[in-house]
Amino acid sequence: MNTPTYIGRFAPTPSGYLHFGSLVAALASYLDARAVGGRWLLRMEDLDPPREVAGAQDAILATLESYGLYWDGELTRQSQRHGEYAALVERLFSQGLAYACTCSRKQLEGCNGIYPGSCRNAGHARENAAIRVRVPQLHYRFTDRVQGEYGQHLGRDVGDFVIQRRDGFYAYQLAVVLDDAWQGVTDVVRGADLLDSTPRQLYLQELLGLPQPRYLHVPLIIQPDGHKLGKSYRSPPLPADQATPLLIRALNALGQALPDQARYGEPAELLRWAAQHWDAARIPRTLTLAETALR
Ligand code: GLU
Numbered sequence: 009m010n011t012p013t014y015i016g017r018f019a020p021t022p023s024g025y026l027h028f029g030s031l032v033a034a035l036a037s038y039l040d041a042r043a044v045g046g047r048w049l050l051r052m053e054d055l056d057p058p059r060e061v062a063g064a065q066d067a068i069l070a071t072l073e074s075y076g077l078y079w080d081g082e083l084t085r086q087s088q089r090h091g092e093y094a095a096l097v098e099r100l101f102s103q104g105l106a107y108a109c110t111c112s113r114k115q116l117e118g119c120n121g122i123y124p125g126s127c128r129n130a131g132h133a134r135e136n137a138a139i140r141v142r143v144p145q146l147h148y149r150f151t152d153r154v155q156g157e158y159g160q161h162l163g164r165d166v167g168d169f170v171i172q173r174r175d176g177f178y179a180y181q182l183a184v185v186l187d188d189a190w191q192g193v194t195d196v197v198r199g200a201d202l203l204d205s206t207p208r209q210l211y212l213q214e215l216l217g218l219p220q221p222r223y224l225h226v227p228l229i230i231q232p233d234g235h236k237l238g239k240s241y242r243s244p245p246l247p248a249d250q251a252t253p254l255l256i257r258a259l260n261a262l263g264q265a266l267p268d269q270a271r272y273g274e275p276a277e278l279l280r281w282a283a284q285h286w287d288a289a290r291i292p293r294t295l296t297l298a299e300t301a302l303r
């Protein structure tokens with residue numbers, strides 16, 4: 009039997025530079041693909057120009073290259089896909105599967121991020137409104153390759169969610185589902201901060217009749233103060249001249265075997281070795297910053 013085709017991807021948002029946590033996610037996604045001879049795509053999730061940091065796109069590409077994380081095919085950009093997103097929103101709206109919401113942020117205060125459905129039956133016009141997709145009163149669950157069983161009751165825990173913002177920009181949830189299917193992605197490997205987005209994505213896949221990829225959410229790195237290592241820290245770009253030591257540190261964070269020091273070599277060589285020895289079953293579910301230090 010032929011090994012099923014594997015298509016993975018890394019999908020950074022240029023709202024900041026890559027930090028150590030994003031390196032861990034990129035590396036896991038890269039190795040999981042390369043270990044089975046799969047393809048690894050790169051997609052720039054530049055959906056939110058107001059939050060984009062100038063120069064971040066170029067810096068992300070330069071970092072991936074200096075760390076030996078070369079992608080297959082052409083880089084794609086979500087900013088080039090507005091036509092597809094618009095057509096889909098239009099279709100869902102005209103079919104009554106999505107509706108216009110005029111609630112202000114203030115009106116939604118105190119809802120704990122769960123949309124109460126205020127505009128569900130209001131029949132608002134699309135102009136100057138956000139578009140929300142109706143969710144069913146159902147549980148959406150899946151088995152993550154690292155985090156195990158995960159699910160949410162969409163009606164109760166999430167509510168109807170935004171697919172197009174009031175300012176006209178498209179929502180991550182919509183674009184990611186459409187693009188993963190468009191690119192034939194079979195395996196999503198990303199940070200655990202997106203675990204609680206996954207049930208919404210499963211619902212959109214079902215609604216649109218798209219295939220469901222496998223999921224692997226790598227642990228977030230918890231700082232000593234309890235904060236997650238994230239873009240909000242405005243971390244500086246990963247240093248280009250530290251590629252090998254930081255790749256080793258990321259491999260260690262992923263619970264992977266490490267080569268002999270003498271064989272560390274150039275990033276490309278190290279990545280080849282790591283792909284041959286990749287074992288996703290060794291990835292820990294949680295991680296503190298201290299645990300990412302080399303023992
Ligand atoms: N663009 C998202 C981020 O940088 C990741 C999306 C994904 O991997 O599904 O956080």
Ligand code: ZN
Pocket residue numbers: 108109110111125126127128
């Ligand atoms: Zn509303």
